[in-house]
Amino acid sequence: MIRLEHSIPDDGYAEIRATVDRLFQERPQGVGVADLEDFGWTEMLDDPDTRGAAARAMFEGQGSALALAGTPETFLAATLAGFELDGAVAMLPGPDGGYLGLPSGGADPARLLLVDAASVRSLPADRATQVHTVDPGVSLLSVSAEATADATPVTGAAPGLALARVQVALSLQLAGMGAHLLELGRDHVRTREQFGRPIGRFQAVQHLLAEVAVAVAAADAANRNALDLIDDPGSAPLAALVAVGLGTRAFDTATRGAQQVLGAIGYTREHEFHRYLYRGLVLQHLLGSRDIDARVGAAAASTAVTPPVATWYDRFEEGLHL
Amino acid sequence: MSADVLASAELSAEFARWLAANRAQATELSEAALRPAPATEYLAAQKALQSWLYEEGWLARGWPKEYGGTGNDVGLRAAIYDLLGAADIAVPSTVNVVEIIAPTLQHFAPGLAEQLLSPLVAGAEAWCQGFSEPEAGSDLASLRTRATRTEQGWSISGQKIWSTRAPGADRCAVLARTGSPESRHRGLSLFMVDMDTPGVECRPIDDMSFTQHFGEIFFDDVQVPDDRRIGDVDGGWAVAQYLLQWERGMFSWLRQSALLGMLRQLPPGDDAGRGAAYQDVIALRLRSLGTLRALAAGKSDGPQVSIDKLLLSRAERSVHELANRTRPVAVDDGTPGWHERRHEYLHSRSAPIYGGSAEIQRTIIANQILQLGKESR
Numbered sequence: 001m002i003r004l005e006h007s008i009p010d011d012g013y014a015e016i017r018a019t020v021d022r023l024f025q026e027r028p029q030g031v032g033v034a035d036l037e038d039f040g041w042t043e044m045l046d047d048p049d050t051r052g053a054a055a056r057a058m059f060e061g062q063g064s065a066l067a068l069a070g071t072p073e074t075f076l077a078a079t080l081a082g083f084e085l086d087g088a089v090a091m092l093p094g095p096d097g098g099y100l101g102l103p104s105g106g107a108d109p110a111r112l113l114l115v116d117a118a119s120v121r122s123l124p125a126d127r128a129t130q131v132h133t134v135d136p137g138v139s140l141l142s143v144s145a146e147a148t149a150d151a152t153p154v155t156g157a158a159p160g161l162a163l164a165r166v167q168v169a170l171s172l173q174l175a176g177m178g179a180h181l182l183e184l185g186r187d188h189v190r191t192r193e194q195f196g197r198p199i200g201r202f203q204a205v206q207h208l209l210a211e212v213a214v215a216v217a218a219a220d221a222a223n224r225n226a227l228d229l230i231d232d233p234g235s236a237p238l239a240a241l242v243a244v245g246l247g248t249r250a251f252d253t254a255t256r257g258a259q260q261v262l263g264a265i266g267y268t269r270e271h272e273f274h275r276y277l278y279r280g281l282v283l284q285h286l287l288g289s290r291d292i293d294a295r296v297g298a299a300a301a302s303t304a305v306t307p308p309v310a311t312w313y314d315r316f317e318e319g320l321h322l
Numbered sequence: 323m324s325a326d327v328l329a330s331a332e333l334s335a336e337f338a339r340w341l342a343a344n345r346a347q348a349t350e351l352s353e354a355a356l357r358p359a360p361a362t363e364y365l366a367a368q369k370a371l372q373s374w375l376y377e378e379g380w381l382a383r384g385w386p387k388e389y390g391g392t393g394n395d396v397g398l399r400a401a402i403y404d405l406l407g408a409a410d411i412a413v414p415s416t417v418n419v420v421e422i423i424a425p426t427l428q429h430f431a432p433g434l435a436e437q438l439l440s441p442l443v444a445g446a447e448a449w450c451q452g453f454s455e456p457e458a459g460s461d462l463a464s465l466r467t468r469a470t471r472t473e474q475g476w477s478i479s480g481q482k483i484w485s486t487r488a489p490g491a492d493r494c495a496v497l498a499r500t501g502s503p504e505s506r507h508r509g510l511s512l513f514m515v516d517m518d519t520p521g522v523e524c525r526p527i528d529d530m531s532f533t534q535h536f537g538e539i540f541f542d543d544v545q546v547p548d549d550r551r552i553g554d555v556d557g558g559w560a561v562a563q564y565l566l567q568w569e570r571g572m573f574s575w576l577r578q579s580a581l582l583g584m585l586r587q588l589p590p591g592d593d594a595g596r597g598a599a600y601q602d603v604i605a606l607r608l609r610s611l612g613t614l615r616a617l618a619a620g621k622s623d624g625p626q627v628s629i630d631k632l633l634l635s636r637a638e639r640s641v642h643e644l645a646n647r648t649r650p651v652a653v654d655d656g657t658p659g660w661h662e663r664r665h666e667y668l669h670s671r672s673a674p675i676y677g678g679s680a681e682i683q684r685t686i687i688a689n690q691i692l693q694l695g696k697e698s699r
Contacts, residue, residue, distance in 0.1 A: 002692060003691070004629065004691065005626065006612070006621055006623045006626050007616065007621045007623065182692075186693070190693075200692075200694040200695065201694070201696065203685065203688075206684065206685060206692070207681070207684040207685070207688065209688060209692055209694070210632075210683075210684035210687040210688045211632075211684065213629065213687050213691060214632045214633060214636075217633075218609065218633060221608035221609045221612065222604065222605060225604075225608050242600075242601055245597065245598075246601055246604075246605055291594075293595075293597035293598045294593040294594040294597055295593075295597065296596075296597030296598075296600055296601060297594055297595070297597030297598075297600065298597070300597065300600045301596070
């Protein structure tokens with residue numbers, strides 16, 4: 001893996017990521033909640049000390065593996081005051097007052113969880129229609145504004161925190177895809193030779209990939225920050241929006257840079273590049289990435305985004321990353 | 323937009339109490355420090371603000387006691403810069419040099435550090451760096467200013483350029499060639515030269531932001547004792563690399579606070595522009611804090627700071643372009659602060675050039691992080 005930080009702290013990420021990568025490889029048909037519980041992921045999420053590494057490893061790994069799994073729903077469960085998920089699919093606000101969600105690829109969901117800044121509501125799954133996407137392997141579930149009329153509030157849920165968790169779960173996947181594309185591009189330009197040398201020796205090619213590295217590093221910083229703040233109702237919403245914004249940007253920069261350095265071969269169906277592009281476009285659509293800058297601008301006017309002081313200041317002594 | 327600061331609740335409260343009692347003075351000195359002015363006048367304003375903040379205790383905190391501080395604490399210094407920024411008090415730009423030179427001297431020449439640093443920390447002295455030359459900008463390793471052995475120490479001859487705040491500086495950290503002409507980075511050494519040594523001549527350079535940010539320095543057989551050498555003979559490149567980490571790391575932190583302040587002061591409107599610029603500054607803020615932690619723990623990795631520098635030049639551009647779109651600098655509309663805004667915008671255009679150009683940073687990332695290019699390991 002390409003290292004984009006000063007030193008790798010021993011926070012468990014590497015080990016969890018190795019397990020995640022293996023899991024997604026062994027279960028291409030989908031990873032279920034039982035699998036997650038088996039390797040202890042749900043327990044790690046409950047502990048603030050392990051939650052950050054566990055979430056990053058899972059969702060970045062999931063992005064890199066292009067895997068569909070009910071992991072965002074498992075991640076947001078902690079904000080639902082004991083509500084029984086039972087295979088529900090989290091739905092985010094879409095255009096025109098409706099909601100969109102990404103099913104996990106497993107059994108048909110029985111329920112939908114409509115998550116927005118003000119509420120978390122439950123709706124039977126039969127209210128949803130399927131929406132085809134640019135990604136042939138993926139259909140989104142869509143619920144129109146009218147169809148949400150009889151949605152029932154989830155008692156005791158924390159909407160801002162729930163929404164932040166789903167957003168961060170998706171922005172981590174975008175970042176994981178970006179990191180994967182950076183490696184893909186880098187490995188390609190080291191081996192592809194033209195004019196008597198690997199094309200990675202040319203400055204134009206180098207600089208394209210360097211910009212991808214910068215964008216991925218920025219997204220990493222924002223994702224970690226959002227995870228640090230994920231339980232803070234005052235800060236989590238904006239932190240999550242910033243993570244969505246920088247994750248969106250990292251994905252856009254990575255797909256542009258990787259596409260360019262891969263050249264014609266990356267444009268073929270045979271090459272894996274397009275699978276990342278398609279999936280990322282779908283996740284961006286789900287997140288409402290197209291107007292993320294305006295949403296951040298409006299939200300930033302009234303709140304702050306950096307973590308509670310003590311957490312950060314303490315970490316100076318430990319020399320930990322962020 | 324409220325500012326969430328790095329400082330602890332106790333420190334924040336103490337600062338707020340102090341500020342309430344000293345607001346007028348702080349504002350006056352801060353405005354003077356931000357006013358575009360010729361080199362020596364500008365430098366004097368920085369030193370006035372720095373020495374006042376030092377006497378009030380704020381710029382003494384976090385420096386080793388040997389240099390007149392309260393005890394070495396990078397996090398505490400970073401927290402105070404954040405508090406100042408959130409209160410719209412300028413951190414004098416002379417502090418940039420303290421943050422670059424002090425850790426470097428501590429690391430490579432602790433005796434010199436103890437001997438020389440106190441007045442720098444206190445704002446009684448201002449120093450500069452002599453690295454770039456007319457023929458050695460991006461290709462710093464090709465520099466030609468020569469340091470030749472003498473009985474008493476060294477004789478330095480040559481020329482430096484683009485030395486920030488050199489006119490009026492008391493001392494200069496000069497990177498000179500002690501090896502053969504072809505030795506490139508392997509034949510360099512760093513020296514602390516007093517600017518009033520016979521043979522040193524310094525001239526300000528008029529720049530397009532209507533100030534004199536840089537100077538050029540001529541060295542004509544300047545006598546420097548060997549105990550002013552920082553690090554090993556021919557070991558200057560390693561010293562310079564370490565120095566650059568602090569330059570790119572701490573300077574990024576100092577700038578993020580100022581840029582957040584600029585965003586705060588913009589009138590509402592253009593949410594998308596504000597949101598994009600805000601993300602750029604927050605990315606810089608989060609990334610540079612991670613770098614400071616690594617520097618404080620002695621676990622920093624030079625090439626990684628190139629990422630910070632690129633995030634910095636991006637944030638400078640997006641905030642200043644937004645500010646310019648909101649309140650154009652092209653014409654003097656008679657509103658107060660036009661001269662400051664004009665200067666700020668024009669100066670921001672040098673951000674992707676100074677401290678190692680964006681092109682150099684990308685090349686460092688490509689070679690040393692992505693392992694591309696001939697020099698890759």
